[in-house]
Amino acid sequence: DTAVSQTPKYLVTQMGNDKSIKCEQNLGHDTMYWYKQDSKKFLKIMFSYNNKELIINETVPNRFSPKSPDKAHLNLHINSLELGDSAVYFCASSHVLRGSHNEQFFGPGTRLTVL
Amino acid sequence: AQTVTQSQPEMSVQEAETVTLSCTYDTSESDYYLFWYKQPPSRQMILVIRQEAYKQQNATENRFSVNFQKAAKSFSLKISDSQLGDAAMYFCAYRSASRRGNTPLVFGKGTRLSVIA
Numbered sequence: 254d255t256a257v258s259q260t261p262k263y264l265v266t267q268m269g270n271d272k273s274i275k276c277e278q279n280l281g282h283d284t285m286y287w288y289k290q291d292s293k294k295f296l297k298i299m300f301s302y303n304n305k306e307l308i309i310n311e312t313v314p315n316r317f318s319p320k321s322p323d324k325a326h327l328n329l330h331i332n333s334l335e336l337g338d339s340a341v342y343f344c345a346s347s348h349v350l351r352g353s354h355n356e357q358f359f360g361p362g363t364r365l366t367v368l
Numbered sequence: 369a370q371t372v373t374q375s376q377p378e379m380s381v382q383e384a385e386t387v388t389l390s391c392t393y394d395t396s397e398s399d400y401y402l403f404w405y406k407q408p409p410s411r412q413m414i415l416v417i418r419q420e421a422y423k424q425q426n427a428t429e430n431r432f433s434v435n436f437q438k439a440a441k442s443f444s445l446k447i448s449d450s451q452l453g454d455a456a457m458y459f460c461a462y463r464s465a466s467r468r469g470n471t472p473l474v475f476g477k478g479t480r481l482s483v484i485a
Contacts, residue, residue, distance in 0.1 A: 284470040294407075294457055298472035309472060341411060347470050355401075355463070355470050359413035 256280050257360040259344050265366045266334055274329045274363045276344030283348055284308075285327035286357065287319060290341040299342075302327050303349070331365075339367045370395045372462050374476035381450045382484050388435075389445045389479045391460030399465040402436065402443045403473065408456040416458070419443065421465070447481075455483045 257278045266272050278285065286309075287299040301309035305321045316332045331338060344360040371394045381387035393402070404416040419427045419436050426434050431451075435444045447454055460476040 286472055288472075294478050296459065296473075296475040298474075301470070301472050303470065343413065345413075349470050356415060356418065357463075357470075357473060362411045362413075364411075 257344055257346055257358050259342075259360040259363050261363060262361060263364050263366075265368065267368055268334055268336060270334050271330070271332045272334060272365070273331070274342055274344075274365070276327045276329070276360055278325055278344075278346040278358070278360075280346060280358060281348070282346035282358075283324055284346060285321065285324075286345040286347075287327065287329050288343040288345060290343060290362070292340070296343070300327075300329075334365075334367045336367050339365055341365070370397070370400075370462050370464065370474050372460050372474055372476035374460055374479050376479045377477070378480045378482070380482040380484055381447070381454075383450055383452060385450055386446060386448045387450055387481065389447075389458050389460075389481065391443045391445070391476055393441050393443065393460070393462050395441070395462065395464075397464055401463045401465060402434075403461040403463070404432070404434070404443075404445045405459045405461060405475075406454075406456045407459065407478075408453075413459075417445065450483050452483050452485060455481055457481075 260275045284303045286301045290296045300319045302321045318330045321327045341362045345357045347355045347357040400421045402419045406414045417429045431448045457478045461473040464471040
């Protein structure tokens with residue numbers, strides 16, 4: 254069984270379009286994240302949700318809007334796509350446990366290409 | 369803000385030999401976690417090894433071990449008996465042990481490791 258899944262794995266779209274990436278985790282975790290990996294392979298946090306509440310929102314354009322309908326899902330909606338949005342987007346999840354290193358489990362990534 | 373630096377963009381190693389990947393970090397916190405992640409061409413992020421800052425003993429996982437020097441803020445990864453399957457991007461990552469709950473990972477820029485047969 255897949256622990257953290259993302260759909261789609263590949264997304265090719267035109268500039269100006271609106272698109273969504275879905276993420277689901279079946280680990281019972283209470284925290285989910287979105288990371289962006291740019292063309293130089295640099296990974297950076299975008300958002301973090303804990304129990305469906307936004308707790309971290311890094312400097313990300315307002316065109317990016319995360320939505321968490323429940324603890325197992327964290328979707329990423331992107332409006333008015335731009336060329337610079339082309340990247341690999343990773344979803345991850347973890348669980349708050351006192352004394353634990355709170356390992357983060359990553360999804361397979363979604364490669365977004367904006368033409 | 370915490371930063372993680374990997375000074376070696378690329379490294380190569382002969383099969384069966386040993387290689388060490390460097391990582392330094394900057395933080396004012398005393399409690400945190402450090403990780404090494406492997407990203408093969410499949411782009412899946414795979415946790416290789418982790419270290420709790422409060423533990424003095426260096427973590428080991430089979431052929432992978434770390435040299436954690438807290439005072440120097442250094443966290444290097446040693447891969448012994450390198451195998452072709454070890455070829456990948458390796459990322460060093462830092463996570464604060466904040467009481468407020470889970471905190472995100474701060475990544476270095478990565479080191480691309482090639483293994484030569």
